Amino acid sequence: MTAMSATGFIIKGKVQGVYFRESARKEAEKLHLTGWIRNNTDGSVEGAVFGDPAVIDKFILWCHKGPLLAHVTEVSTHPTDAVSLQGFEVRRG
Template sequence: MIEGRVQRVGFRASCNRRALDLGISGWVRNLSDGRVEVQAEGPPLALSELRAWCEVGPPGARVVRVTPSQLPVTGDDWFEVRY
Protein backbone atom coordinates (compact mmCIF):
# COMPACT_ATOMS: atom_id res chain seq x y z
CA MET A 1 0.00 0.00 0.00
CA ILE A 2 1.23 3.45 -0.86
CA GLU A 3 -0.03 6.45 1.07
CA GLY A 4 0.28 10.19 0.55
CA ARG A 5 -0.49 12.34 -2.46
CA VAL A 6 -0.52 9.41 -4.86
CA GLN A 7 -3.75 9.84 -6.82
CA ARG A 8 -4.26 12.30 -9.69
CA VAL A 9 -0.50 12.55 -10.22
CA GLY A 10 0.00 9.76 -12.79
CA PHE A 11 1.15 7.23 -10.19
CA ARG A 12 -0.57 4.22 -11.76
CA ALA A 13 0.64 4.88 -15.30
CA SER A 14 4.18 5.63 -14.15
CA CYS A 15 4.25 2.55 -11.91
CA ASN A 16 3.00 0.45 -14.81
CA ARG A 17 5.81 1.68 -17.08
CA ARG A 18 8.45 1.14 -14.38
CA ALA A 19 7.22 -2.39 -13.61
CA LEU A 20 7.21 -3.33 -17.30
CA ASP A 21 10.75 -1.93 -17.68
CA LEU A 22 11.84 -4.12 -14.75
CA GLY A 23 10.12 -7.27 -16.08
CA ILE A 24 7.68 -7.39 -13.16
CA SER A 25 4.16 -8.81 -13.44
CA GLY A 26 1.11 -7.85 -11.40
CA TRP A 27 -1.07 -4.77 -11.14
CA VAL A 28 -1.59 -1.31 -9.65
CA ARG A 29 -4.89 0.35 -8.70
CA ASN A 30 -6.32 3.32 -6.83
CA LEU A 31 -8.30 2.67 -3.66
CA SER A 32 -11.32 4.72 -2.63
CA ASP A 33 -9.52 5.90 0.53
CA GLY A 34 -6.82 7.72 -1.49
CA ARG A 35 -4.12 5.04 -1.31
CA VAL A 36 -2.61 3.13 -4.22
CA GLU A 37 -2.29 -0.65 -4.07
CA VAL A 38 0.40 -2.53 -5.97
CA GLN A 39 0.70 -6.29 -6.30
CA ALA A 40 3.95 -7.29 -7.98
CA GLU A 41 5.80 -10.52 -8.77
CA GLY A 42 9.30 -10.88 -10.10
CA PRO A 43 12.96 -11.33 -9.26
CA PRO A 44 13.93 -9.96 -5.82
CA LEU A 45 16.24 -7.27 -7.22
CA ALA A 46 13.56 -6.00 -9.61
CA LEU A 47 10.99 -5.94 -6.81
CA SER A 48 13.43 -4.00 -4.64
CA GLU A 49 13.91 -1.46 -7.43
CA LEU A 50 10.14 -1.08 -7.89
CA ARG A 51 9.68 -0.56 -4.16
CA ALA A 52 12.39 2.13 -4.18
CA TRP A 53 10.59 3.82 -7.08
CA CYS A 54 7.26 3.62 -5.20
CA GLU A 55 8.83 5.38 -2.21
CA VAL A 56 9.34 8.44 -4.44
CA GLY A 57 6.72 8.06 -7.18
CA PRO A 58 6.32 10.26 -10.25
CA PRO A 59 6.72 14.06 -10.30
CA GLY A 60 3.85 15.61 -8.36
CA ALA A 61 3.49 12.70 -5.95
CA ARG A 62 4.29 13.00 -2.26
CA VAL A 63 4.67 9.51 -0.84
CA VAL A 64 4.27 9.35 2.93
CA ARG A 65 4.42 5.60 3.49
CA VAL A 66 4.94 2.36 1.59
CA THR A 67 3.69 -0.68 3.48
CA PRO A 68 4.86 -3.94 1.91
CA SER A 69 3.28 -7.32 2.55
CA GLN A 70 3.90 -10.77 1.18
CA LEU A 71 1.03 -12.34 -0.72
CA PRO A 72 0.66 -15.69 -2.46
CA VAL A 73 2.06 -15.78 -5.99
CA THR A 74 -0.70 -15.47 -8.60
CA GLY A 75 1.35 -16.17 -11.73
CA ASP A 76 0.32 -13.06 -13.68
CA ASP A 77 2.02 -12.82 -17.09
CA TRP A 78 2.12 -9.01 -17.34
CA PHE A 79 1.69 -5.82 -15.34
CA GLU A 80 -1.46 -3.75 -15.74
CA VAL A 81 -3.40 -0.82 -14.37
CA ARG A 82 -6.65 -1.96 -12.78
CA TYR A 83 -9.70 0.24 -12.41
Protein backbone atom coordinates in the same frame (compact mmCIF):
# COMPACT_ATOMS: atom_id res chain seq x y z
CA MET B 1 17.96 -19.69 -11.36
CA THR B 2 16.58 -17.07 -8.99
CA ALA B 3 13.40 -17.94 -7.10
CA MET B 4 10.55 -15.60 -7.91
CA SER B 5 8.43 -13.98 -5.24
CA ALA B 6 5.36 -11.80 -4.89
CA THR B 7 5.06 -8.64 -2.82
CA GLY B 8 1.95 -6.63 -2.07
CA PHE B 9 2.24 -2.90 -1.42
CA ILE B 10 0.19 0.07 -0.21
CA ILE B 11 1.32 3.62 -0.94
CA LYS B 12 -0.06 6.63 0.94
CA GLY B 13 0.20 10.36 0.39
CA LYS B 14 -0.70 12.42 -2.66
CA VAL B 15 -0.75 9.42 -4.97
CA GLN B 16 -4.05 9.74 -6.83
CA GLY B 17 -4.57 12.16 -9.70
CA VAL B 18 -0.81 12.39 -10.30
CA TYR B 19 -0.37 9.54 -12.84
CA PHE B 20 1.02 7.23 -10.14
CA ARG B 21 -0.61 4.05 -11.45
CA GLU B 22 0.45 4.61 -15.06
CA SER B 23 3.97 5.60 -14.02
CA ALA B 24 4.21 2.51 -11.80
CA ARG B 25 3.07 0.34 -14.72
CA LYS B 26 5.83 1.77 -16.91
CA GLU B 27 8.44 1.29 -14.18
CA ALA B 28 7.34 -2.32 -13.55
CA GLU B 29 7.45 -3.13 -17.26
CA LYS B 30 10.89 -1.53 -17.56
CA LEU B 31 12.03 -3.85 -14.75
CA HIS B 32 10.28 -6.89 -16.32
CA LEU B 33 7.92 -7.35 -13.37
CA THR B 34 4.32 -8.48 -13.62
CA GLY B 35 1.44 -7.54 -11.36
CA TRP B 36 -1.26 -4.94 -10.87
CA ILE B 37 -2.05 -1.58 -9.23
CA ARG B 38 -5.27 0.24 -8.31
CA ASN B 39 -6.63 3.25 -6.41
CA ASN B 40 -8.33 2.72 -3.05
CA THR B 41 -11.27 4.75 -1.78
CA ASP B 42 -9.16 6.06 1.14
CA GLY B 43 -6.83 7.90 -1.30
CA SER B 44 -4.05 5.31 -1.22
CA VAL B 45 -2.79 3.12 -4.05
CA GLU B 46 -2.28 -0.63 -3.69
CA GLY B 47 -1.00 -3.44 -5.81
CA ALA B 48 1.22 -6.47 -6.10
CA VAL B 49 4.33 -7.33 -8.08
CA PHE B 50 5.83 -10.67 -9.09
CA GLY B 51 9.41 -11.36 -10.11
CA ASP B 52 12.99 -11.50 -8.90
CA PRO B 53 13.13 -10.29 -5.25
CA ALA B 54 16.08 -7.95 -5.95
CA VAL B 55 14.17 -6.35 -8.82
CA ILE B 56 11.04 -6.05 -6.69
CA ASP B 57 13.18 -4.13 -4.17
CA LYS B 58 14.13 -1.67 -6.94
CA PHE B 59 10.47 -1.17 -7.81
CA ILE B 60 9.53 -0.58 -4.16
CA LEU B 61 12.36 1.97 -3.88
CA TRP B 62 10.88 3.76 -6.90
CA CYS B 63 7.47 3.74 -5.17
CA HIS B 64 8.91 5.77 -2.29
CA LYS B 65 9.32 8.66 -4.73
CA GLY B 66 6.84 7.92 -7.51
CA PRO B 67 6.19 10.27 -10.43
CA LEU B 68 7.04 13.97 -10.35
CA LEU B 69 3.67 15.24 -9.03
CA ALA B 70 3.31 12.60 -6.30
CA HIS B 71 4.10 13.17 -2.63
CA VAL B 72 4.56 9.77 -0.99
CA THR B 73 4.29 9.70 2.80
CA GLU B 74 4.31 5.94 3.42
CA VAL B 75 5.02 2.69 1.57
CA SER B 76 4.19 -0.60 3.25
CA THR B 77 4.85 -4.05 1.82
CA HIS B 78 3.74 -7.56 2.66
CA PRO B 79 4.19 -11.05 1.22
CA THR B 80 1.30 -12.06 -0.99
CA ASP B 81 0.20 -14.93 -3.20
CA ALA B 82 1.86 -15.20 -6.59
CA VAL B 83 0.53 -12.72 -9.13
CA SER B 84 2.20 -14.08 -12.24
CA LEU B 85 0.15 -12.19 -14.80
CA GLN B 86 0.87 -11.30 -18.39
CA GLY B 87 2.39 -7.86 -17.94
CA PHE B 88 1.44 -5.25 -15.38
CA GLU B 89 -2.13 -4.02 -15.31
CA VAL B 90 -3.74 -0.84 -14.04
CA ARG B 91 -7.01 -1.84 -12.44
CA ARG B 92 -9.94 0.54 -12.33
CA GLY B 93 -13.16 0.44 -10.34
